[in-house]
Amino acid sequence: MLDQRLLRDNPELITAQLARRGLDVDLTGVQLIARQERDLEQQRSELQAEGNRIGKQVGQLIQAGAAPNSSEVQELRDAGNRIKQQVAVLEEEEKVLESRLREQLLTLPNLPSPEAPDGRDERDNVEVLTWGEPRLPEAGETLAEHWQIAERLGLFESERSVRIAQSRFVTLLGAGARLERALISFMLDLHGRKGYQEVLPPILVNSASLTGSGQLPKFAEESFRCADDDLWLTPTAEVPVTSLHRGEVIPAEQLPLKYVAYTPCFRREAGSYGRDTRGLIRLHQFNKVELYWFCHPDHSAEAHQQITADAEAVLQALQLPYRKIELCSGDLGFSAARTYDLEVWLPGAGAYREISSCSVCADFQARRSGIRCKDGKATQLLHTLNGSGLAVGRTMAALLENGQQADGSVMLPAALAPYFGSDRIQAPQ
RNA sequence: GGAGAGGUGGCCGAGUGGUCGAAGGCGCAGCACUGGAAAUGCUGUAUAGGGGCAACUCUAUCGAGGGUUCGAAUCCCUCCCUCUCCGCCA
DSSP: OOOHHHHHHOHHHHHHHHHTTTOOOOOHHHHHHHHHHHHHHHHHHHHHHHHHHHHHHHHHHHHTTOOTTSHHHHHHHHHHHHHHHHHHHHHHHHHHHHHHHHHHHHTSOOOOOTTSOOOSSGGGOEEEEEESOOOOOOTTOOOOOHHHHHHHHTOEESHHHHHHSOTTOOEEOHHHHHHHHHHHHHHHHHHHHTTOEEEOOOSEEOHHHHHHHTOTTTTGGGSOEETTTTEEEOSSTHHHHHHHTTTOEEEGGGOOEEEEEEEEEEOOOTTOTTSSOSSSSSOSEEEEEEEEEEEOGGGHHHHHHHHHHHHHHHHHHTTOOEEEEEOOGGGOOTTOSEEEEEEEEETTTTEEEEEEEEEEOTTHHHHHHTOEEEETTEEEEOEEEEEEEEEHHHHHHHHHHHHBOTTSOEEOOGGGHHHHSSSEEOOOO
């Protein structure tokens, strides 16, 4: 959520920055509401001050011995009642303005960071670096896609999963299930050694949590909802972890708070029909290990580099070639001010595919969620960052495609062997 | 699910209609004392919003929301949460 004061005093700045996202917003209406609300508040509090004075006078008169039903006291009572009525009217108007203002502010995305490159869409994203040597087919060799390999090795079951749930759900089996579990443990351990505190949060979250991290009100159709309760299936661990500290004031010396959370994630993937319908890439339910920082506003820029490096470390430890791109202003997610995407090389598909997204949200989520930090006297909103470290299913896909061997087996990176129990997945005889 | 108890500042805890944003204590900060420290003493110490260059000032907030009243931490209603006991349960 954007700052109301900024809206009142400098809406041109907001308009200009949102234009970098490709949005053409007219803020005159919202600005008017914000100003009217402030004026009303002023009138109301003056009236209340008058009412308080009258209340005190009555108390003093009665204590000094005046009869409670004397005309003097009665007059003050009447005056107090008149003020009470006026205040009630103003409060009513104020409440309406306040909720309209909040409603509108909640639909506005974050301002892009000045650092974020300008651009319209993903074609304007900027490649920052590539790591590793992308595997290309040898002469005469055909590299399979991950779902082909997985099918051959019996790692998952698609058709029967429709029976259990519906399309875009997958059941992992045997070595597939074990590899998924191994990857989750591997990632949690890796980040744990770097000072991240492990969290296993609720994956049913309430509306306030989804609003706090930016998924509501605008993206309700992206999440699964439990109709009888105010609960939703979390689309990312970012949601429960943000709300872990919702409404808190955190002493600055405790910052940064660094969390690593494994959760299943649930997304409707509305509007992506027909894309990636085979395999592990775009499912309604997938596993993700998420990195999350609460940090002091002065340090969020370095934190962003660090959280991205921590996500990259997983790819490097797994020897998966990837590239790091920076999203342009027009491709940024709703809550992000600046984002690096990590894209892993998929030799079978012959393309880089997103496997991690590392964003700094500045105070956007902190304002929605009321999370502040206090150093010395000053209390201010802190900054939040999140990054996938990594999407587990996509990591498995990358391992399968990158490790595929001519004999049908898949070689796994050495770092994973202790977790998986073997350095390769054998083809069935 | 049933029965009971309770939610007050960073923490503990008093306050059951009137000058209470709230005693007292702890903690924290500053000053004094000291060679330095401890102990002691004094002073200060909630949050949000509005106005003001500032000193400062106004408003709201005692779990949340409503109500009664000139006036509510205190009385009434609804909800939420925590604890204890019982039941059920992985």
